[in-house]
Amino acid sequence: MARYLEIHPQNPQSRAVEQATSILRDGGLVAYPTDSGYALGAAPGNQEALDRIRSIRRLDDKHHFTLVCKDFAQLGQLVHLDNAIFRAVKNATPGPYTFILPGTREVPRRLLHPKKKTVGVRIPDHVVVRALLDSLGEPILSSTLILPGETEPMTEGWLVKEELDHLVDAVVESGDVVAEPTTVVDFVDGVPEVVREGAGDPDRFR
Numbered sequence: 001m002a003r004y005l006e007i008h009p010q011n012p013q014s015r016a017v018e019q020a021t022s023i024l025r026d027g028g029l030v031a032y033p034t035d036s037g038y039a040l041g042a043a044p045g046n047q048e049a050l051d052r053i054r055s056i057r058r059l060d061d062k063h064h065f066t067l068v069c070k071d072f073a074q075l076g077q078l079v080h081l082d083n084a085i086f087r088a089v090k091n092a093t094p095g096p097y098t099f100i101l102p103g104t105r106e107v108p109r110r111l112l113h114p115k116k117k118t119v120g121v122r123i124p125d126h127v128v129v130r131a132l133l134d135s136l137g138e139p140i141l142s143s144t145l146i147l148p149g150e151t152e153p154m155t156e157g158w159l160v161k162e163e164l165d166h167l168v169d170a171v172v173e174s175g176d177v178v179a180e181p182t183t184v185v186d187f188v189d190g191v192p193e194v195v196r197e198g199a200g201d202p203d204r205f206r
Contacts, residue, residue, distance in 0.1 A: 002031075002168050004161055009175040012131040020172055021135040028169035029053070031145055031160045033177045034068075035126045036096040036199045037153025038145040038160055040168065041068070044138060045108055056167055058148045064184075065111050066098050066120035068140040070133035075121050077106050078139065085187050088205065094125040096178075096199035100186040111141065118188050128174045144181045155179045 003023070007016045023030055029049045030041045040056065042049030044067060053059070069075040072090055079101035081089065089099055103112045103119040112119055121139075124130075133140065145154045147163065154160050157173030164171070183200035186193045192205035 002161055002165050003170040004157070005170055005172050007128050007131070007172055007174045010127055012128050012174075014131075014135075017128075017131045017135050020170060021132055023170045024132075024136055024140070029167075030170045030172060031154075031157075031164060031168050032129070032132065032140075032172040033126065033155075033157070033174050034124045034129055034142075035094075036124070036144070036178055036180055036182045037155055038157075038177060039066075039068070039142045039153070040145050041132075041140040041142045043136070044111065044141045046141065047110060050110065050141065052167070053143050056164065057143060057146065059143070061114055063143070064098075064100055064113060064118065064120045066122055066142045066144075067107070067111070068129065068133065068142045069121060069123050070130060070139075071123065074139060075123060078104055079107075079119065079121050080104060082190070085190070088192065089187075092200065092204060093123040095123075096125070096180070096182045098122045098182040098184045100184065100188055100195070102188065116188055118186075120184070122182060128172065132172075146181065152179050153181050 098120045155177040161171045180199040183198040184196040194202045
């Protein structure tokens with residue numbers, strides 16, 4: 001049965017935040033709110049959690065997982081950015097965008113796309129996520145919580161707990177959550193390609 005952790009959306013309680021991140025450190029899988037719906041999150045090196053996310057969402061091995069970062073400095077350690085891409089990504093963060101970029105050696109190989117060697121990265125504009133990242137001290141391996149057969153992410157903590165009670169180790173509740181997933185921008189060829197339109201304005205990359 002998943003733990004249900006209520007965290008204040010504007011003033012996250014350090015004790016509750018630490019409870020969530022200790023579950024991540026111990027190899028757990030956590031459903032947590034972001035600025036674009038709920039996501040499933042784990043520590044980056046957690047192979048078992050990766051498999052659990054694939055099972056819950058029924059994903060194949062070509063799915064791009066996302067490393068959620070606390071700031072641009074952390075993001076820059078994980079992906080290769082030339083000057084033009086650097087400016088474009090920096091101007092859009094924090095916010096509801098996921099960027100597909102070539103991964104550096106800091107990224108575990110199992111998280112990279114098997115052929116392209118790319119990974120998703122993002123910096124959410126969400127107080128609770130920033131608190132979790134500060135406490136954890138490393139990025140969170142994430143995937144938007146869109147259940148099989150659905151097109152939008154889950155947005156209500158109590159419903160996430162009801163649906164996934166025996167599939168995740170904790171559910172973080174922190175009030176209202178937007179139902180729209182991130183806008184995904186692929187920079188693998190050096191120019192932006194919007195591969196999914198979502199909460200972030202796609203026109204800035206066209």
